[in-house]
Amino acid sequence: MPVPNDRKYSQTHEWFKVEGNTVTVGITQFAADELTDITFVDLPKVGAPVEGGRHFGEVESVKATSELYCAVSGKVVAVNERLADEPGLLNSDPFNAGWMIKIECRDLGPLSNLLDGPAYDRMVAEH
Secondary structure (H helix, E strand, C coil), X not given: CCCCCCCEECCCCEEEEEECCEEEEEECHXXXXXXXXXXXXXXXXXXXXXXXXXXXXXXXXXXCEEEEEXXXXXXXXXXXXXXXXXXXXXXXXXXXXXXXXXXXXXXXXXXXXXXCHHHHHHHHHCC
């Protein structure tokens, strides 16, 4: 199943959807499938700063713990609180209900270095 074309993708399997100067961040279906059953998500609080190229949280599964990386810098303006009680949303609906955080950004430029949907699909197919 192809990934949505309305966002950008990192090589570490996070997605970034731009709406104005707000960027919604999540993980891809490929990442969720690789992790298998996700049991816990550690995310920053609203108001916390995030820095492009740095990790902002973790996802734990029965298989592994993985750090989450952000491509842009800014301030967290929303956190998907449902993930605290329903981390499995990342497995069942990572592109919609499983979004993680929303960041208010001043510079969206770093997103131009990320993959579009077809390029991400090709990268995953080569995996």
